[in-house]
Amino acid sequence: MRLLIVSDIHGRIEILERLITREEHDLLLIAGDMASYSGMRDWRDVAEVIERTGTRAIAVPGNVDGPESIGSHLGGRFIVIHADAVEVEGITIAGIGGGTGFPSLGYSHYTDEHIGEELKKLEEKLGGRRVHILLTHTPPYGTKVDVLYSGEHAGSVNLRNFVEEKQPILHACGHVHEARGVDRIGNTAVINPGPLMWRYYATTEIEDNKATSIEMKRL
Numbered sequence: 001m002r003l004l005i006v007s008d009i010h011g012r013i014e015i016l017e018r019l020i021t022r023e024e025h026d027l028l029l030i031a032g033d034m035a036s037y038s039g040m041r042d043w044r045d046v047a048e049v050i051e052r053t054g055t056r057a058i059a060v061p062g063n064v065d066g067p068e069s070i071g072s073h074l075g076g077r078f079i080v081i082h083a084d085a086v087e088v089e090g091i092t093i094a095g096i097g098g099g100t101g102f103p104s105l106g107y108s109h110y111t112d113e114h115i116g117e118e119l120k121k122l123e124e125k126l127g128g129r130r131v132h133i134l135l136t137h138t139p140p141y142g143t144k145v146d147v148l149y150s151g152e153h154a155g156s157v158n159l160r161n162f163v164e165e166k167q168p169i170l171h172a173c174g175h176v177h178e179a180r181g182v183d184r185i186g187n188t189a190v191i192n193p194g195p196l197m198w199r200y201y202a203t204t205e206i207e208d209n210k211a212t213s214i215e216m217k218r219l
Contacts, residue, residue, distance in 0.1 A: 001089060005029045005202040007137070007174025008062070008195035011036025013045045015196055019219050020053045023203065027088060028055050031174035031193070032062025032097055032137030034069070043069035043080065050078040058086060062137040062175065063099030063110075070097070083121040085131070091206065093133040094122055094168075099175045100138050100156060110138070116158035131168045132206070134159075134188075139173040144183040145192035146176050154179075163188050170204065170211045182214055189214060 004025035009016055010033055020028065028050075035042040043065055050057050051074050059080045061069050069080045079086055081095035096118050098110040110118075115138060139146040139155040140163055146155030154176050163171050163185045171190045180194030182202075189211040194200030199219040204211045 001026045001091065001206045003027055003029055003170075003172075003204050003206060005031070005172050005191055005193045005204065006196040007031035007172075007193055008033040008177060008197060009046065010034075010064070010195065010197040011038070011041035011045070012197040013041060013049050015199055015219060016046065017049045017053060019196070019201060020049065020055050022219070023201070023217075025055070025203065028057040029093075029133070029135055029172050030057055030059035031135055031172050032060050032099065033064050033174065034059065034062065035064045035066070037064060042066065047073050047078050050074060056088075058088070058093050058095070058135060060095040060135050060137055061097035065097070081135075083118040084125055085122065085129070091132045092126075092129050093135055094126065094131045095135040096122060096159070097137055100154065112141075112156050112158050115156045119158055119162050131166050132170070132209075134163065134166070134168045134171040136171070136173045137175045139176055139179065139192055140171060140185060140190060143185065143190055144181045145173060145179045145190055147179045148176060149178050160185065163190070169206060169209055172202075180216065182216065
């Protein structure tokens with residue numbers, strides 16, 4: 001399965017549509033912040049792009065996306081999940097939305113404790129199923145993909161613990177715009193594709209329980 005990974009669209013739906021139509025993929029993963037900072041555009045505009053292009057997408061809400069985005073839209077072609085999981089062609093994709101920090105921006109200002117509580121809800125829904133892909137807005141703590149310009153780490157310890165224990169094939173995240181990159185936690189490839197509003201994105205192939213051919217790109 002070829003994955004197209006984006007995050008932090010922030011209302012730049014023209015970039016999203018151009019990317020979807022140019023980059024070959026089987027599934028689009030959106031790691032939150034679909035809405036613009038001004039509120040002029042939100043997840044509904046992203047849903048319209050998904051509908052127009054006929055692609056298939058799984059998303060989590062970021063810290064500027066409203067909780068009303070959560071649920072199934074467009075008959076299951078575009079699904080926004082939070083503390084829940086979906087299965088696509090035998091691959092279980094689990095998601096946790098919301099971002100740590102930046103409380104002035106709206107949904108969803110989480111502390112790491114909040115994320116830990118949501119992970120407990122997720123585990124209950126998983127019921128022992130293996131997580132192949134973890135999709136979150138907040139990155140895991142102490143990695144290359146959660147480092148602020150100041151050098152501080154802004155990720156979640158609870159997410160890191162979850163990844164260390166569950167060892168998904170892939171953890172896709174965003175939120176920290178300046179921390180675009182790839183890292184590993186054990187056998188898990190961790191990807192922050194960078195903000196799509198700056199035309200950054202990533203691709204990878206999921207095959208034989210591995211994330212292969214990871215490429216960091218710019219449109």
